[in-house]
Amino acid sequence: MYNLPPRLEASLNGSQFANLFTFQAAARHLSFSKAADELCLTASAVSHRIARLEAELSIPLFRRLTRRVELTEAGERIFAILQQTLGDLSEVLAQPLDADLAGPLTLYAHPSIAQSWLVPRLAEFGLRFPGVRLDLRTGNDRIDFRSRQIDLALYYGNGEFPGLVAHPLMPERVAPVCSPQYAERHGLSGAIEQLQTCTLLHDSLAWDHAAFDSEWGLWIRQQGAGLPLPKRGVTFDRSDLCVTAAIHHAGVAIGREHLVGEALEQGRLVLPFGGFSRSGEYAYYLVHPRLDALPRRVSACIAWLRECAAQTPAS
Structure with a gap:
């Protein structure tokens, strides 16, 4: 887990929490205008909030380039903390406090493997995890976990997924x-x-x-x-x-x-x-962002998919 810079830890107040939420949206999109659309603000208002946050904390969060913005090193650290913290909070709010294994789980897969291998097994998934609300999305693109609310992706590839954790599923x-x-x-x-x-x-x-x-x-x-x-x-x-x-x-x-x-x-x-x-070197992989701790429903889904793969009479 990242440690907060001492001056940020000492100076947070209610106003800065609101501005941090604005910063998190802008960092996720790497765009002030897209963050403004998400938050129902103007791009100017987003820019002012982030500038105010940077001034109050004495920490530069973005580098403003000609046609884009990018995070500074401090901005990357703070964004990682916010992603983890907001993810933990969302998980708590998404399920009853006494839930054991429940809540939403969004799984992204390429259409071919989803149709031919994954979907025929979903009845078993429902029986095994009745409290998990599975949302299956398909597409051919390598998704951006920062901007898409995806918990887990099933890819066909060579195992190289920079910045992500990849679990071999099946050859x-x-x-x-x-x-x-x-x-x-x-x-x-x-x-x-x-x-x-x-x-x-x-x-x-x-x-x-x-x-x-x-x-x-x-x-x-x-x-x-x-x-x-x-x-x-x-x-x-x-x-x-x-x-x-x-x-x-x-x-x-x-x-x-x-x-x-x-x-x-x-x-x-x-x-x-x-x-x-x-x-060759190509196989199926389960991929997710690096987190200090995976939500239990995600780790349970990974274990279940690997169990299914082990029972598949191929290769």
Whole structure:
């Protein structure tokens, strides 16, 4: 836990608490105008409140640049304290004082893993944690925990999440998949060179900073085939849409085992070139901000998700 600077600790009063709340909003957005919108104030009023706070405390909190503001070192320390303190207060107010494991929990996940793996397990979550109000949000962006009220995120990536805590959830394996009809039409069974006659289906947002054909390029390199990728392709921003297109005979997709297992079992997809291989360094991770102590419902959710992952018959 951060220690308050002695002069700040000695000079806090009621007015400064109000101004600290204004500072917290501005620091979270790194914008006086966005903080003004949130607090129903003018940007000038926000600027004056923060300037008054800085003058009374004799601590510069922001560096004012031409088109933006950034926190000073002291501002970063004080912002971290406020985030922790307000988070603790919100948790107390969000549930009865005698609650054991209850309250809101917002989980953010990429759409493909949410639809194919997470959502089918939520009935069990409700039975296990009846007092937790789960709010599941989906999207492809790497979210900003400072400006979004998200407790936990489920990402597919290489484990590098600067400034955040990442818990490995489960590895992933990949292989090309297509419909049985498409495989037969193009003579794909065991003939990787026949990919040149196919339409490739690409997930352009497979992981952070991925090129549109990164997954295919990684798989080709793993095979040591040295084949150029076919130029004919269709690009999506979700892996599950690639899989849906493959089921409907649109081409060949890179299938992640956790996402395509059911379609393979049902015969809607086949593996024309054999089984799955590890997805390089990429896997699924549970990610959250660094906190002195996680709310119990968040740590319980992490433990439950890892339990589910351990029971998943893949990789």
